[in-house]
Amino acid sequence: MVDRLRRTGLEPTEIEVKAAVQALPKTIGETLSAFANGEGGTLLLGLDEEGFRPAANFDAERIRDALATWCNEKMWPPIRSTIEVVDYEGAQVVRLDVDASDPVDKPCFVLDRGEYNGSFIRVGDGDRRLTRYEVTQLLSNRDQPTHDQQVVPDATVDDLDPRLVDQVLRHAAERSARAFSGVDRVTALKRLGALKDLDGTPRPTLAGLLALGFYPQQFFPQLFASVVVLPTTEMGELGPEGERFLENVTVDGPIPVILQEVTAALRRNMSRAAIVRGLGREDRYDYPTEVIRELVTNALMHRDYSPESRGTQVQIELYPDRLVVKNEGGLFGGVTVDQLGAARIASKSRNATLAKLLGDVPLPDRTNETIAENRGSGLVAAVLALRRAGMSPPDFDAGPGRLTVTVPRTALLAPQTIEWIAGLGLGHLTDAQHLTLAIMRSSGRVSVGMLRAWGVQDRDAREAVRDLVTRGVAIRIGGKRYASYRLIDDVGDLPLPELHSAPTSPDTKVHQGIEADLDIIIQAIQAGHSTSRGLAAHLGMPYQTVLRRLRELEVRKLVEPTRPKHSSKQSYRLIGGDPA
Template identity: 25%
Template sequence: MNIEVREITREEAELLVRFEETHFQDVKAIEIAPAKLSRTFSAFANTAAGDVYIGIDENVVGDVKQRSWRGFPDQEAANAIFQVLEGLAPASPFWSASFLTCADFPGQVLHLSIHKTRVVTTSTEGKAYIRRGAQNIPVTSEEGMRALNFDKGIVSFEDEIINAPKDLISNSATVIEFLIEQVPTAEPETWLRSQLILLDDRPTVAGALLFADQPQAMLPKRSAVKVFRYQTIEEGVNREVLAFDPLTIEGPIYDLIEKSVTATKEIVEGIKKIGGGGLEEISFPDETLHEIVTNAILHRDYSIATDAQIRIYDDRVEVESPGTLPGHITIRNILDEQFARNPKLVRLINKFPNPPNKDVGEGLNTAFNAMRRIRLKDPEIVQKENSVVVYIRHTRLSSPAQIVMEYLDTHGTITNQVGREITGIRRDVQMKDVFVALRREGALELVEGKRGKASAWRKVKK
């Protein structure tokens, strides 16, 4: 086996040694038993992928962790680890490797990138693990394994049968209106059975979401969309800054997507933001809002009893979809790879007139490209423990310093708060650093007589 060897600098090595163990990265000493290490491999492969660095010692002195670099004396010393990796999934490689060396430290540290797998990956003891924070948690219950299978898209909750009468979808206004447009036409019950969304005279989850006039009555707390409007740019806020009571949007999924996008656009269009020319309306491309909301509703995990959420702030929109990314999809490959957690929903909604997912598999790319065309920063996708959040920020691609100077072309002074509002910077300390850097360049000066929160900056008169 030919593994790449890469030499890194002392600074890089010291950063590596100080790595915090997180949901996405772990460090181990070279003495770690390969069988025990396989639990980490299983957890990363089943959850969100991650990186493991083997060759970092960790000792606890008092309450303080102390780490040091002590790598393998040679590559052959790591052979047992590679044998374990090969045995876990011989037919589908789910890892890549390199050895790291540093002239100032002994041995070679093995860096393993563990990729998310399409199937459930078990440790050498036959148990499946998931990653939660910096821990590898064994999946020991039947319910836990079922949830993992839903999460990875091996089975889909959309195929679960609901204990409800068939008439709720076979005789609904939604299905009758839909079938009028179909060629060839068919009787509702016959067609629903042919699509396997009416089974044993009962609707499946996909059938209810698509064709029940009110799916929320059959699937409470997991089939609506909640819309919140917070009058702030701050994070971690409470109900005191809500502009109005949260909206609850309901209806069959085709209508749900359209109504959610429309409500979001209407609220966003009423927001004013300080810009170079004073108060100006903020706006996002229609394609961006449409594609991200569509994606959140179609690809969410319906086994989780939580509604999708759209949170609208003064400078951004956050769209939260219950469930982690399905199958082998990760934050890194989401724009390049495809995997449908709910394939029936994706396929059948595409049969509706003017379907919300016209460009199947290209929705997020469309959303990103639309932001780039008007020089707004790319949306940010973050995977949390039980959900995926997309942050759509109204932040220009211009540098913060350039934005500040353009603002001062039409305004006499600027404060830290205004600076954060127009640049999208979250913390006042970071904003102050921008002002200080511009002062060092001789571009800005502090306004005399203003202190604390009232401190202001102005251009230096030439």
């Protein structure tokens, strides 16, 4: 860690260094709060801030005890991490690894300054006081907000679209005949939370207008979605023709309309290729339509609708190398960034009424499907769709009062690769075979384990590679246990070579096994399985084996940890992006 500090000459966001020779720095509480309210971090006391050498006359025992007092008595909630005294270069350094607080315990604040004055967040190598809005958003995790249930006094039943209302009531009656069959429209809409009585008159709620209204922006002008298509990878840079935007549109109306028009605007600006699948063909874009729909739905459904945030819109930005979706509110409840898209989680929505209502609103182009299942599975479906397309999962950047989701454009099955596969003239290919060909093209080889990393079942993977070998497109290399496959030198033209298994020694077999494991883990990290236990569970490898392979990949500088060494939430990422 210190070597890294000396090489760069800078303190990264997750590390704070102080000499602390005479006493703890006055800002120690701010640093502890900032680490706990963010993603955690490491505090090193006893190192000079210039050069990062051991500080002279540093009293490690006295500073350790003073730090323990701060952690246990002056912070709320208390910070319970172990404080270490570490021997280093002939001196001693005090080390504290601060884990991120549980979401429902945030904000962590300096006790005598209170929640609104004593809560901080890490920005660069410094600490910034959280705004009043950010603190309020963190505190809202402890209760169920009801902003979406608020009555809109100036709106009337006539502001709801009868067509949407009919569709919703029909679906609700099919879902729960006891509650919705045989009752009048007003009563049914009240039961759905779309209407409430105000002074004896039924009025739309915010949720009702957002899901079923003709034009919710009549009452809330900024509750829309903006779509910006950029010519370069940086906001504000001009394109080759001097253009600032390739497209810049405001999309308003109710959520079903916003969802449809945002998807159409993005598809207009994405590359497209036709993929042969079974007996048919389908268009594939830079980003699967299902992914766009799920990400935008989540942003509209789970954003903050409190009065303080009604002046901001959901922002969608399409760059040449990434798709970005931003919304106000941050994460809600006990959900952490590590859980997003990883597995089904207990469904808890900031806007419970709106989420339930959207569960009855049909998709504009698929009347047999609704906008929101409301079962915590939307982001899971998006991640699975990305894996099927050979794409890495989204990056979730969550902070107090905000959430940014970034999907990189790089894909194994990019339109150019799809066109290459189509040019092979094979026809009748499965999704597993498309992914197999793409991995062989990008990585030089593929194995059943590497396909498993992308969510392909072992049986489907074996059928995929076996058929490609039979067609003369690929050859098998290595023995049965560690078999991998590569494209033949001139795909489609050369006959299939006769395969011979060369004799191998025990040491060679061990080496082959390790290399095969490393290939699999690299693909699994690329597919979004970033923690050691998550990798072990997904790949069916022993946990200790995964740890050893991760250490080897670190030595080879192919992966790096994303958190301090002793973090209980350690995860890993590839160095330099695509391992191919």
